[in-house]
Amino acid sequence: MTGEARVPPPLSHRVPDLGALELLLAVARHGSLGRAARDVGVTQPAASSRIRAMERQLGVALLDRSPRGSRLTDAGALVTDWARRIVEAAEAFDAGAQALRDRRDSRLRVAASMTIAEYLLPGWLIALRAERPDTAVSLLAGNSAAVAGRLLVGEADLGFVEGLSVPEGLDGTVVAHDRLVVVVAPSHPWARRRAPLTPGELAATPLILREHGSGTRQVLGAALAVHGGLAQPLLELSST
Numbered sequence: 240m241t242g243e244a245r246v247p248p249p250l251s252h253r254v255p256d257l258g259a260l261e262l263l264l265a266v267a268r269h270g271s272l273g274r275a276a277r278d279v280g281v282t283q284p285a286a287s288s289r290i291r292a293m294e295r296q297l298g299v300a301l302l303d304r305s306p307r308g309s310r311l312t313d314a315g316a317l318v319t320d321w322a323r324r325i326v327e328a329a330e331a332f333d334a335g336a337q338a339l340r341d342r343r344d345s346r347l348r349v350a351a352s353m354t355i356a357e358y359l360l361p362g363w364l365i366a367l368r369a370e371r372p373d374t375a376v377s378l379l380a381g382n383s384a385a386v387a388g389r390l391l392v393g394e395a396d397l398g399f400v401e402g403l404s405v406p407e408g409l410d411g412t413v414v415a416h417d418r419l420v421v422v423v424a425p426s427h428p429w430a431r432r433r434a435p436l437t438p439g440e441l442a443a444t445p446l447i448l449r450e451h452g453s454g455t456r457q458v459l460g461a462a463l464a465v466h467g468g469l470a471q472p473l474l475e476l477s478s479t
Contacts, residue, residue, distance in 0.1 A: 331361035384452030
């Protein structure tokens with residue numbers, strides 16, 4: 240024995256693939272392996288084999304099979320809930336990736352700040368696809384200043400940014416509200432304190448910040464301006 244810790248297999252070997260998870264969700268919807276197989280476009284033997292392979296991979300029984308159909312076990316119901324979140328995340332990933340592709344037939348060119356592009360826009364694109372499936376969208380991502388620049392030179396039709404005001408030369412409307420929170424490691428002294436953090440303390444502390452031109456940084460800088468402004472950053476990053 241070498242005493243070395245065992246390295247677990249890669250995540251891709253421990254988590255079922257997307258097709259298997261979609262099949263499990265179809266079984267949950269239809270209550271029948273046969274109807275689920277037709278729904279996802281595979282034969283019933285192939286679907287049965289795929290479910291059994293997933294059960295072996297996870298080490299739990301997912302379905303109770305009977306002549307009346309297939310019913311999720313308690314463990315299967317829990318796995319199905321987790322699977323639904325993964326599939327929904329994959330749908331958002333697909334919508335975002337599709338918008339990033341350079342499509343000549345695009346009719347709507349959308350520019351978005353990094354925070355919005357990462358967290359909000361995929362869901363909005365899915366909703367747009369449901370309402371107007373024939374609308375092709377291309378996506379350009381950058382910080383808020385870059386988004387405003389693309390709109391001003393006509394490289395985008397619509398922009399989404401976060402910040403305190405509409406960039407000069409553009410019209411805008413508020414579509415959502417967000418809030419900034421301070422995040423520290425569990426070992427940081429602030430994690431154990433009970434007294435509220437004061438704006439002065441925050442302003443005097445080197446932080447990990449977004450880069451200049453970011454709407455997030457603009458909002459934080461404005462909030463701390465009367466308390467001395469932002470200290471020299473510990474690190475600047477172009478994305479959350």
